[in-house]
Amino acid sequence: MGWKTLDDMDLNGKRVLVRVDINVPVENGKVTDTTRIERIAATVDHIQHAGGTVILMAHFGRPKGKVVPEMSLEHIAGTVAEVLGWPIVWADSDYRDAVKELEGDEILLLENLRFNPGEEANDPEFAKRLASLGDIYVNDAFSASHRAHASTEALAHLLPACAGRLMAEELSALEKALGNPERPVVAVVGGAKVSTKLDLLGNLVTKVDTLVIGGGMANTFLAAQGIDVGKSLCEHDLADTARAIAQKAADAGCEILLPRDVVVATAFKAGAENQTVKAEDCPADAMILDAGPDSVAHIVQVFERSKTLVWNGPLGAFEIEPFDAATNAAARKAAAMTKAGDLVSVAGGGDTVSALNQAGVSDDFSYVSSAGGAFLEWMEGKTLPGVAALDQDR
Ligand code: ADP
Numbered sequence: 066m067g068w069k070t071l072d073d074m075d076l077n078g079k080r081v082l083v084r085v086d087i088n089v090p091v092e093n094g095k096v097t098d099t100t101r102i103e104r105i106a107a108t109v110d111h112i113q114h115a116g117g118t119v120i121l122m123a124h125f126g127r128p129k130g131k132v133v134p135e136m137s138l139e140h141i142a143g144t145v146a147e148v149l150g151w152p153i154v155w156a157d158s159d160y161r162d163a164v165k166e167l168e169g170d171e172i173l174l175l176e177n178l179r180f181n182p183g184e185e186a187n188d189p190e191f192a193k194r195l196a197s198l199g200d201i202y203v204n205d206a207f208s209a210s211h212r213a214h215a216s217t218e219a220l221a222h223l224l225p226a227c228a229g230r231l232m233a234e235e236l237s238a239l240e241k242a243l244g245n246p247e248r249p250v251v252a253v254v255g256g257a258k259v260s261t262k263l264d265l266l267g268n269l270v271t272k273v274d275t276l277v278i279g280g281g282m283a284n285t286f287l288a289a290q291g292i293d294v295g296k297s298l299c300e301h302d303l304a305d306t307a308r309a310i311a312q313k314a315a316d317a318g319c320e321i322l323l324p325r326d327v328v329v330a331t332a333f334k335a336g337a338e339n340q341t342v343k344a345e346d347c348p349a350d351a352m353i354l355d356a357g358p359d360s361v362a363h364i365v366q367v368f369e370r371s372k373t374l375v376w377n378g379p380l381g382a383f384e385i386e387p388f389d390a391a392t393n394a395a396a397r398k399a400a401a402m403t404k405a406g407d408l409v410s411v412a413g414g415g416d417t418v419s420a421l422n423q424a425g426v427s428d429d430f431s432y433v434s435s436a437g438g439a440f441l442e443w444m445e446g447k448t449l450p451g452v453a454a455l456d457q458d459r
Pocket residue numbers: 255256257258261279280281282298353354355377378379380381382383384413414415416417418
């Protein structure tokens with residue numbers, strides 16, 4: 066891998082610009098979930114203990130290049146200090162003086178980068194201004210690295226650059242899962258719609274040995290085979306696309322697994338009266354809301370013969386019981402195999418993370434990515450500009 070880590074850098078006496086993702090949820094002025102702040106602690110501690118001075122750069126919300134007082138990072142500076150355990154000095158958009166005034170162990174938190182239109186424009190002048198504040202650049206925000214912004218892309222070319230701990234961990238996990246995985250590799254792709262995951266499916270069929278398709282998008286594949294899916298969520302206009310993906314998989318030697326049996330109901334609500342039927346027997350007035358037990362048994366068989374699993378998208382409407390059953394069962398199997406050392410398991414996606422948390426297995430997966438869009442783009446096989454910018458000889 067072409068990127069450096071903190072271990073390759075001489076940090077002593079250096080001002081270290083660290084791009085982080087601390088875009089935390091805030092309700093009534095209070096941070097309701099500090100996970101994103103906790104996850105940058107390893108990087109911050111390492112730099113501070115190595116004698117460097119951390120300068121945190123982050124965005125918050127979508128101010129679109131304007132100063133929006135409610136989106137000021139000043140509001141969360143106190144929480145950042147509390148969680149990280151270092152004194153924080155917040156700097157308004159006139160950064161320069163604040164750097165000079167830093168004392169002792171103090172960390173600088175720069176104002177919301179997106180207040181400046183140069184950030185999202187990847188403006189070289191804005192990047193230069195940021196570069197003038199520090200000696201070394203560290204990117205610890207994988208989740209922001211699918212965007213070519215000044216703090217993720219242009220700036221990386223202006224200073225000696227490396228990946229932070231969280232970024233390095235994420236990149237290594239992803240490399241193990243798809244870049245250079247132990248085979249056989251199985252991918253599980255579920256969720257609502259095929260249309261949001263076309264590139265992802267197209268990339269995976271060329272990389273994995275088995276592709277398990279579940280959730281609403283499986284209905285589109287079933288319908289494309291001429292199966293009547295009743296009132297199920299289904300993108301009928303994508304039948305040709307589904308057949309093309311199936312053909313691409315066949316050409317690449319990738320086996321596609323569709324549900325054999327399904328759980329159907331006439332209402333989309335918790336505890337709705339439901340029955341399990343063969344995939345081809347969905348009643349005309351019913352919706353497919355989950356994969357059935359035969360399908361789960363089939364998925365479990367595939368897991369058992371696999372060494373690596375990548376997962377995005379739940380197998381059913383996991384938010385409402387009992388349509389979380391297939392997702393939970395498959396997730397627990399993957400977790401148990403991972404714990405036993407028989408499987409490398411990497412998962413990501415907003416709803417996928419919720420589903421795995423709900424199943425209580427997140428800690429047992431090899432890696433659960435909270436990176437959202439960046440994780441999906443990586444699964445689509447795209448080069449992430451913020452990662453590519455780190456990948457250079459210097
Ligand atoms: P992620 O956020 O992990 O990428 P998606 O957003 O693609 O996942 O998909 C999650 C959504 O898919 C959930 O809201 C879930 O209820 C929905 N879903 C899964 N299976 C079905 C189904 N059979 N019918 C309708 N919705 C479904």
